[in-house]
Amino acid sequence: MIRVLLPAHLRTLAHIEGEVQLDVDGTATLRSVLDALEARYPMLCGTIRDHDTQQRRAFLRFFACEEDLSHESPDAPLPEAVVKAAEPLIVLGAVAGG
């Protein structure tokens, strides 16, 4: 089970309270976790990554275990602590707007 923490605006959009808990088949990666997230919450499609290119939206970041995973390969295995649900995968909105 993977724990995912979304920005408040996306939790509101998807009617989510608190963390999301997802079961991911196979190796847990950014891609497989986001695939599972979008499958459960289709309204999040396009809000975290581009519909077609799957590129992360510019003002969003992926953090876990106090590391910035945003520039890691989307197919790289997530840290063990995330896989074991000891730590959440955090989708974070950039601080912007003055």
Next chain:
Amino acid sequence: MSKVRVLVGTRKGAFVLTSDAKRDKWEVSGPHFAGWEIYHVKGSPVDPNRIYASQSSGWFGQVIQRSNDGGKTWEAMGNKFAYDGVPGTHQWYDGTPHPWEFKRVWHLEPSLTDPDAVYAGIEDAALFQSSDGGRNWQELSGLRGHGSGPHWQPGAGGMCLHTIILDPSDAKRIYIAISSAGAFRSDDAGKTWKPINQGLRSEHIPDPTAEVGHCVHHIAMHPSKPDVLFMQKHWDVMRSDNAGDSWQEVSGNLPTDFGFAIDVHAHEPETIYVVPIKSDSEHYPLEGKLRVYRSRTGGNEWEPLTKGLPQNDCYVNVLRDAMAVDSLDSCGVYFGTTGGQVYASSDAGDSWAPIVRDLPAVLSVEVQTLP
């Protein structure tokens, strides 16, 4: 007793304002989609409780929302706006080629006959349609595929398709406008398009009378006279009496003919409203006086409407989609400002009062007259 519902899009959410036909007491609901930019909210003429909203954010991109209960509850619809085929390029501000990229939906225009059919005008400029209530979107690519497409350039606000007008007398006729390519018309339900900019003159482009390249800000039409169009261009107020085939300037005695919003009285097709703005670099009213100008002669002869509007120290703007009318008798006129006020007149503009004063900057105002 009739009711009026005013749908307001702002920089930080949507608001729904409702009143009975007297239009003197208003209930304010919102913010809906708090914190998101709401470029446009519009209801279906067929089913007024079916409302579409364009919700966007620099962080999270585009969301389309739909309500089936008059704006009480909402459901996220499809947000995939994929250009048809290889998008190609248009011109950037400096004249270099720039790839077509989806940025946001500026305007949603529900069908006049089918509550599940809706059009979307987007930035970078293209027209999309949905036939399933907003779940899936397909580009009407004949517009962008018009031979002039690679020469279109963005206006200061981006290269947006901001105006969509459906002809109530001809289901195959659609008008659109793009900043800053100009106005276009389709007579075959959006398959093919022709530019309709003859008579426009824009001094800021190399050929002031070019076929395309004009910064059209907004177009309005009265449903009883669908061949008569009124346009607020970057500078100049224009009218066409032949479905856009040619235009004549009707700025007349306006104190400035720059502006964004323009609309037509619900019952008098030759009564039109504009809000003159000082200039393209000073987006506020002349002399700090917020004045709506009304022409009862289809242009050229204009009268200022000031009663109830601030007449000193007012430096707000009124954006292109931020004026609308109701169809009660007498006609109500509404507009929103970048200062967060929504003003209403229940006497066709003779007097005004704010419905709300302190919303986020208003991007759009639409009005529904309900039985």
